Amino acid sequence: MTSWSKRHREVAIVGIHTTQQALSIDRPVLSLCLEAVRGAVDDAGIDKRDIDGISGKWPGPGGTVMEPGSLDWATLLGIPLRWKNDSYPGGVPALLSATAAISAGLCETVLIVGGQSRTKVPGAAIAYTRPDNEFTVCYGSSTPSQFALVAQQWFRRFGGDPRKMAEIAASIRNMGAVREGAAMFGRGPYTAQDVLDSPLVVEPFHLLELCLASEGAVAVIVTSEERARDCRSLPVRVLGGGMEFRLQQYVEAPRYEDTHDLGADAMRRATAMAGVTRDDIDVFSLYDPNAWEIARQFEALGYCAEGEGLDFVVAHGIGAERGRLAVNTDGGLMSYGHLGISGPTLKIVEAVRQLRGTATSSQVADAKLALVTGAGAGAQYFNLAILGRPD
Numbered sequence: 001m002t003s004w005s006k007r008h009r010e011v012a013i014v015g016i017h018t019t020q021q022a023l024s025i026d027r028p029v030l031s032l033c034l035e036a037v038r039g040a041v042d043d044a045g046i047d048k049r050d051i052d053g054i055s056g057k058w059p060g061p062g063g064t065v066m067e068p069g070s071l072d073w074a075t076l077l078g079i080p081l082r083w084k085n086d087s088y089p090g091g092v093p094a095l096l097s098a099t100a101a102i103s104a105g106l107c108e109t110v111l112i113v114g115g116q117s118r119t120k121v122p123g124a125a126i127a128y129t130r131p132d133n134e135f136t137v138c139y140g141s142s143t144p145s146q147f148a149l150v151a152q153q154w155f156r157r158f159g160g161d162p163r164k165m166a167e168i169a170a171s172i173r174n175m176g177a178v179r180e181g182a183a184m185f186g187r188g189p190y191t192a193q194d195v196l197d198s199p200l201v202v203e204p205f206h207l208l209e210l211c212l213a214s215e216g217a218v219a220v221i222v223t224s225e226e227r228a229r230d231c232r233s234l235p236v237r238v239l240g241g242g243m244e245f246r247l248q249q250y251v252e253a254p255r256y257e258d259t260h261d262l263g264a265d266a267m268r269r270a271t272a273m274a275g276v277t278r279d280d281i282d283v284f285s286l287y288d289p290n291a292w293e294i295a296r297q298f299e300a301l302g303y304c305a306e307g308e309g310l311d312f313v314v315a316h317g318i319g320a321e322r323g324r325l326a327v328n329t330d331g332g333l334m335s336y337g338h339l340g341i342s343g344p345t346l347k348i349v350e351a352v353r354q355l356r357g358t359a360t361s362s363q364v365a366d367a368k369l370a371l372v373t374g375a376g377a378g379a380q381y382f383n384l385a386i387l388g389r390p391d
Contacts, residue, residue: 018337
């Protein structure tokens, strides 16, 4: 009998595609998702019938609904499926689940797909920013408020300079301003003062220090390394990953002492799995629900000491040039787009573009390794993956 360990296979990302990202799109989400799927299949140079696994809301883009329940991905794509994941069908968790399934031989090629449209209600917050949890909704809390609770404690403990947080936001937004396809393309450049002059939403976050709630779709195709050799585009290997969970997100209020180091253990495990060190990373595709979370991640991931995150990021600068921190080179969630649960999948796409050398702006020269992250202190869980260009 073949042992489980001997069946382990290497896995690579072979297809990516994003539709136009925008603050509002008046198209059915199904149409956007299928556009993204077609683009990713074409990018990979495969036939859609090669796909035998899917990570997406099941049975269709709206998730499980009894009435009506006529749409499902197998029917829409016209293919039978051997594996599906709908528990967290986006970002690093979806990627790692797909990697594990392919590695174990449960399927060969997995499609990760998702998006959103027609979410905007005039005068109302986007629904997923006001989660309907029993210990949250009664207080009218929101996702920015959850992250703010942790950030407030950081500022009170370490006395960081708010202007430095504004500089981080301005740098990331300015990269989105020059990236075609971004929701905020052409909007900029911004200065730190522009950020500080924007409305204060919840202390310490100004409007321009917070991520978008935008619309569009994204698709990623993952397959075995053997199959990847026959694909059209340069495959990007999944080298390592890790996840951490402390509490259910947006239920009990997060505490700084419980969440400030989220990611430290996942980073240790992921770098060991990949056989690299944190200093080998060339590109950082970090989850950026706000500008402070970027600084916190550099602390938790071991690049600087606790309390030094803002100073570290500003001192090294953000940009694609060598010697600077290549952070969210597409503009991130603050400027490129944020698609709810599929927003983190955009992080994977930008990392792949950078490693392929196909980013249309802010390309990092000769990038070999990329770090992709998701969630953060306010959400009370974290995930990350290390991706690499083929040897």
